[in-house]
Amino acid sequence: MAGREKYWLALKMVPGIGGANYRRLLNHFHDPQAVWEAPARLFQQLQDIDQQTRDNLLAYRANADIEAAWQRFLASGMGMITLESADYPPGLANIYNPPPVLFHYGDVHVPKGPVIAIVGSRRCSAYGRHVAGQLAAELAEAGFTVVSGMARGIDTAAHKGALRGGGYTLAVLGSGADVVYPPENNKLYQEIIQKGAVISEFAPGMPPLAAHFPARNRLISGLSDAVLVIEAAEKSGALITVDAALEQGREVYAVPGCITNNYSTGCHKLIQQGAKLVASVRDILEDYGISTQDVHKNDSTVITMTLEEQTVLPLLGVMPLGLEELVMKTGWHTSQLLSVLTALEIKGFIESVPGKRYKLTDVKGLRR
Numbered sequence: 001m002a003g004r005e006k007y008w009l010a011l012k013m014v015p016g017i018g019g020a021n022y023r024r025l026l027n028h029f030h031d032p033q034a035v036w037e038a039p040a041r042l043f044q045q046l047q048d049i050d051q052q053t054r055d056n057l058l059a060y061r062a063n064a065d066i067e068a069a070w071q072r073f074l075a076s077g078m079g080m081i082t083l084e085s086a087d088y089p090p091g092l093a094n095i096y097n098p099p100p101v102l103f104h105y106g107d108v109h110v111p112k113g114p115v116i117a118i119v120g121s122r123r124c125s126a127y128g129r130h131v132a133g134q135l136a137a138e139l140a141e142a143g144f145t146v147v148s149g150m151a152r153g154i155d156t157a158a159h160k161g162a163l164r165g166g167g168y169t170l171a172v173l174g175s176g177a178d179v180v181y182p183p184e185n186n187k188l189y190q191e192i193i194q195k196g197a198v199i200s201e202f203a204p205g206m207p208p209l210a211a212h213f214p215a216r217n218r219l220i221s222g223l224s225d226a227v228l229v230i231e232a233a234e235k236s237g238a239l240i241t242v243d244a245a246l247e248q249g250r251e252v253y254a255v256p257g258c259i260t261n262n263y264s265t266g267c268h269k270l271i272q273q274g275a276k277l278v279a280s281v282r283d284i285l286e287d288y289g290i291s292t293q294d295v296h297k298n299d300s301t302v303i304t305m306t307l308e309e310q311t312v313l314p315l316l317g318v319m320p321l322g323l324e325e326l327v328m329k330t331g332w333h334t335s336q337l338l339s340v341l342t343a344l345e346i347k348g349f350i351e352s353v354p355g356k357r358y359k360l361t362d363v364k365g366l367r368r
Contacts, residue, residue, distance in 0.1 A: 006070035007032035008082045012101045012203050013069065014053075014060045019201060019215070021053050022100045026083075036061060078177055078204060079104045091115075095222040095248050099201035103177040106197030110223075111168050113143040114288050117224035117245075119217075119238040120154030120231040121263040126349045126360040127305065127313060128154055128231035128263070131255055133161035135228065138281040140167025142290050147172065147224050149216060150189065150198070152182055154230050154238075163191055170223060173200040174216040175208035214240050221245035226287075228253040228278065232266030239266055242275075251287070253278045258310040279304075305347075308340045316350055320357035 011022060011032045028046060029035045035057075043054045073080070081087050081102040087109070092098050102108075118136055120128060136146050136158040146162035148155040150171040162169035171192050175181050177200040180189045192198055201219065202212060217240045221227050227245040229252070232238040242252055254275040257264025271277050278284060282292050305313065315321065315329050326341075327334055341358055344350045351361050 004031065004033050005080065005082070006066050007036050008101055009070060009073055009080060010061075010064060010066040011035055011057075013064070015056045016053060017057070018053075019097060019099050021049055023097075024048050025057075026100065036066070073204065076178065076204065077105070079108065081108065089223055091224070092219065092222045095218065095244075097218070098222075099219065102199055102201055103204060104197050104199040105177055106193040106195075108170075108197045108199060110145050110170065111143075113145060114226070114290075115145040115147060115224045116284070117147040117220045117227045117241065118154065118158035118230065119148060119220065119227060119241045120229055121233060121236055121238065122151050122153040122155075124153040124157070124231045124263060125258065125261060125313060126316075127258065129157040130348065132157035132230045133164070135230070135255075135278070135281055135284075136161030136169075137165035137167075139284065140165030140169070142281070142285055143167075145170060145196075147220055149174065149213075149220055150181075150185055150192070152185075156185060156188065158230075159188060159192060163195055169196040171196070171198045172216055172220045172223065173198055173202070173208075174212040176200055176202050176204045176206040178204050179207060181208040213237060217241040218244040218248075221248055221250055224250060226251035226253060226284075228255070228284070229267055229270060229275070230255045231257050231261070231263045232270075233263050234265045234269060236263070236266045239270075242270065251276070253284060255279075258305065258314060259307075260311055261314050306340075306343070308336075309344055309347075309349075312337070312340050313344060313349060316358055316360050318360055320353045320355075320359040323356040323358070326358070 011017065025035045029038060040058055043058065083100050116139060118132055120132060132154045140146055140162040146158055146167060146169045148158045148171060150159060150173060159169050159171060169192055177198055180186045189198060221241050221244040227241055227250055229238055229242060245252055252270060252275040254267040254270040255278045256271060257267055276283060285292055315326060327337055330337060345352060348361055350358050352358055
């Protein structure tokens, strides 16, 4: 394998090659080195490979210094796993359209135990962030590996929660494994590499293109035994992960959310269609025969909200809103509104600032 690894990398670097064409080439030639060394005339006979891909391959092959590219790759410290590697994740090997090559930083040897993906909206509420972090921490404490996509919102909260819970977490990227996206997650990216791994099917240096994320989502579910959805709109990208999970025979869980929040409609629909409702970590642990004694009792229940609290919370954002404006938006008496605001503040979802104003609590300040 060692002498052929550079050919696996070289073939992946061909512009526009894609996973499907990569596998078609392997089906025809059985080995990346054979693809690289085959006479050009043979490629014209490959009817299932489009002309543009054939042209790109021949042009890249004619000009690439694959030995130099391989040495640069080794110097980067990035790891590579191929379909013939002993380390190739067994869960991915059995899905439709498995990636021929995976690139990674960190330790890709997932600890023994259940693996769960946590996905949801990028534009999540404070409640969604809180629940994602809390459940991820509790699941990590109970021995689960947490998989997500390191996107803003629920993904970020899930990774942070898993790390806080002392567990292993795996980030599946929609860019090259060496491209941090979103850029503000650079610190989180480094922490995941130290205590888990980041992994990608895209070539090093590849930017986070929109078309990459649906493909990335099938890997998130493929690496997992189950998928937990927290806050997803009816047409959320997180539901692509759910579709892939169902096709792969994975269990699907969903956390109910605020009935006035559009980013909860997808979760509610999933529950109506048969996804298991998660009101506490026990709802997941019991399916794996894991005792809740390993999870801190203070953290074992998702904080619930009254209908009044569900009405007020979506009105608030990161910028403070005055009490009078909230009275106008709700149409409530001041005393009623103050009671609800106090309850939300006690639960850690909002905070008061000078001038009788209120804002969402930053995720770092939310209670565990």
